[in-house]
Each structure stands twice: as structure tokens, then as C-alpha cells.
Amino acid sequence: MDKYNCWFQSIENSDYKYDINEVIYRCSKTGSLLEVEHDLNELKKKTRDYWKDLFDSRYRRQSWPYGSGVWGKKEWVAPFIEDKNIVSMYEGGTNLFWADKYGKQVGVEDLWIKMCGNSHTGSFKDLGMTVLVSAVKQLIANGNEIKAVACASTGDTSAALSAYCAAAGLKSIVFLPKNKVSVAQLVQPLANGASVISLDTDFDGCMKIVQEVCKKQNIYLANSINSLRIEGQKTISIELCQQFDWEVPDWIIIPGGNLGNVSALGKGFLMLKDLGLISKLPRLVCAQAENANPLYLSYLKDFETFNSVSAKTTLANAIQIGDPVSVNKAINILKKFDGIVEQANEDELATSSAKVDLTGTFNCPHTGVAVAAFEKLVKKKIIKKNDKVVIISTAHGLKFVDFKIHYHLEQLKGISNQFSNHPFEMEAKVDKVLEVLEKQIL
Numbered sequence: 001m002d003k004y005n006c007w008f009q010s011i012e013n014s015d016y017k018y019d020i021n022e023v024i025y026r027c028s029k030t031g032s033l034l035e036v037e038h039d040l041n042e043l044k045k046k047t048r049d050y051w052k053d054l055f056d057s058r059y060r061r062q063s064w065p066y067g068s069g070v071w072g073k074k075e076w077v078a079p080f081i082e083d084k085n086i087v088s089m090y091e092g093g094t095n096l097f098w099a100d101k102y103g104k105q106v107g108v109e110d111l112w113i114k115m116c117g118n119s120h121t122g123s124f125k126d127l128g129m130t131v132l133v134s135a136v137k138q139l140i141a142n143g144n145e146i147k148a149v150a151c152a153s154t155g156d157t158s159a160a161l162s163a164y165c166a167a168a169g170l171k172s173i174v175f176l177p178k179n180k181v182s183v184a185q186l187v188q189p190l191a192n193g194a195s196v197i198s199l200d201t202d203f204d205g206c207m208k209i210v211q212e213v214c215k216k217q218n219i220y221l222a223n224s225i226n227s228l229r230i231e232g233q234k235t236i237s238i239e240l241c242q243q244f245d246w247e248v249p250d251w252i253i254i255p256g257g258n259l260g261n262v263s264a265l266g267k268g269f270l271m272l273k274d275l276g277l278i279s280k281l282p283r284l285v286c287a288q289a290e291n292a293n294p295l296y297l298s299y300l301k302d303f304e305t306f307n308s309v310s311a312k313t314t315l316a317n318a319i320q321i322g323d324p325v326s327v328n329k330a331i332n333i334l335k336k337f338d339g340i341v342e343q344a345n346e347d348e349l350a351t352s353s354a355k356v357d358l359t360g361t362f363n364c365p366h367t368g369v370a371v372a373a374f375e376k377l378v379k380k381k382i383i384k385k386n387d388k389v390v391i392i393s394t395a396h397g398l399k400f401v402d403f404k405i406h407y408h409l410e411q412l413k414g415i416s417n418q419f420s421n422h423p424f425e426m427e428a429k430v431d432k433v434l435e436v437l438e439k440q441i442l
């Protein structure tokens, strides 16, 4: 496996390269983000069919760690990590939910929802974190001194980081905006033994502090500024194509906050195309909450300028980000994929999330943003009746039960409650039950 090489490279100037075993997050010459670049010439020595067969032969099998959706693509992801240092929880391999019933209601039948939240800690963040924490184990095995791994988080990153660190026996420290994460999001890091630093600020404020703290101590920074995570997340694209027998959908819609995931999605598709496994690219749609929409505002101006915003409170709290770290990567990707940015307000995201649940999903509010964006693009006739569409569901709805129950009990302010559903209460008597059944249910 050693013959497959990768390195860090500045996203602004490909002449600036850094060793993959260096602890580095930004290009020291340009200050820009880094990306992991793979030796494509070496990978291209194998045929398209070789890679397809290899990935298929490993997919969801038991040969550790290759049954994982991430590590089954190890040569394309992180070939420098020795198997013994891999920290894996069988991430990836998530269901492609055929949303035909809901699709019919909206007028697009070839509609699929990739359930990336059906995962160890309940969000797609596991895909990136398995790579990052494994890389830390490898760095330590190489003799680096790393005291702990830290992140700022709107909730899901900290859950993933603390679970993988606990499994690896590493100390994790998570910085959370006080009172802005759900109970489920707070309890995961606590249960996994992370040190939780609760700060009286928002995500953007936590992000600034964690970067300073990591600089001053031997603490490894796990935010998506760290391009290793993107390598794991890009397997969403590879796995999607694999699940469609290497057919490429017309559209992929993904919610975006810090904009790492949309960048990762694009990176995966570009690699598939470079290596000949697919021959066309899908169009990408990044869906933002209207209350945290800096990329949408930039898109309206053809990405000519970008200004961060002060993010307002949104039900989709994992994307309540006004100053996204991966904005330049995301804009590069969206330009290459004839991309669109759409937004959804609070009523639209809550209504769409509830509407799609009525056809069998249990979605998080961020997925609600993507579903609402989908409906808007169908209405605008940009997405057409016969298009093949995939919505990326980023987290499990069970992490967001407060949002769900408040919606159904009609306790959310300013939300129209079109699909709310609440319990019927009555005396515990058969005739009372029959009466309610006859009058209101049957």
C-alpha cells in the first residue's frame, strides 16, 4: 500500500506542498487552507474495473478495517496510515432511501435520500473523524507528541471526535457554544469522557478560541479546517456511485454550514472522474438556512465577493455558521459542478422535514433545509421531472428530538404546523377510545 502517496498542498498554489505526516492546517506561505493531494499517476496504473471490483469486494464485509465505507477506499483516502493505527467503527455503508412516495408528491420520482446520519454517532461527521483520529494515532506512533485532540463544534463534530478518541485511548477536548446545542449533542461527548468547554459565544467564537489554544499547546486541531477529514467525507460520493452501480445522479443536494462537506462531495466526484470510474459529473446544490446564508448571498453575486455574516439562530443549529472556514474550497467546487446555492427559512425547513417524515424517514432539521431547497428548485423547474436526484441527509433525527417534538406539539414560534401530529388524550375506557377512533382517526 506504501506505493500510493499523498501530501498536503496549498489550495491557492499547488507548488506549496507539505509532508502528510506534518502537523499543519494552513499553508505557511499563503495562509490558505490545505488539501490532501493524491499521486493520481500511481492510482491510474490500475484500471477503472480494478478499482470498482476492489471497492465492491470489500463493501460492508467483515475483513477489518476494509468493510468500512471509508477504509474500503483506503488507497484513495489515506494510504499512509498503517492498518494497526486505524480507528474505525464501520462508518459509511449507509442506506440510500428511495424516496419515491415523497418524490411523487413533489413531482420527481427518481429521488433518493442518502442516510449519512445512520452512523455510529448519528451524523456524517464519523466519516471524516475516523481518518483524522487514525492519522493522530499514526503521528503518535511516528514519535510526535500530541497531548490531546480538540475541536469547536455545533454539536456533531464533538460527538464524533469524542467517540473516536475514546476508542483510540486519546484525550479529547470539545468547545461548545453554551445553550446552543441539543441535549443529545451535549451528552455524547460527556458520555465518551471528553472535556467539554462550554463558552458564552457562538460557533464562530468557539472556532477562534480553539485555534489559538491549539497553537499554544501540543493539541491537535480536529475542525474541518483540517483537510484529513475531507478525505473521509469524500467517500460519500464514491459510495453513492457504487450503490447506483456507478451511474451518476443528475443532482446532489447537501446542507452547508462550514462548507467542508460540499467541498468533500465535489472532491470525491472529481477523483472518480479523473480515474475513469464515471464519465460525467452531477450538479451540486448547497442548501443554507436563511438565518446563516453567507454563501447564498455570495452566489447571488456570482461568487464575485464573499462576506461573512453574523449567523442568526436557526432550528438547523449545526449549520448556524456565519464565517465558514471552507468557503474558498466550496466556491471552487461549486463552479466546477455548475453548482447552485439555495436557502430555506425556518418555516420551510420545518415543514419540509415533517413532510418527508410522513413518508417514512426521520430527518434532522439540516436535512429539512436540503429537502426544502429541493422543493424550491423543482418549483422553479430547474430540477426536472425525470432527473435523478439525491438529497444528503446529514444527521439522524433522533439527535434533534427537541425540534421534532416542539414542531408536533406546535410549540415553535412562527412555524405553520401544516404536518403536526399530536397525541389524543382520553379516559382509559374502550367506549371513549372507540368514539375518538370513529370521529377523528378512521
Ligand SMILES: *Cc1c(COP(=O)(O)O)cnc(C)c1O
Residues within 6 Å of the ligand: 123, 124, 125, 156, 157, 224, 255, 256, 257, 258, 259, 260, 261, 262, 318, 319, 364, 366, 367, 394, 395
Ligand atoms: C456539520 C453538519 C452539517 C454541515 O456540514 P459542513 O461541512 O459544516 O458544511 C450539516 N448537517 C449536520 C447534521 C452537521 O453535523
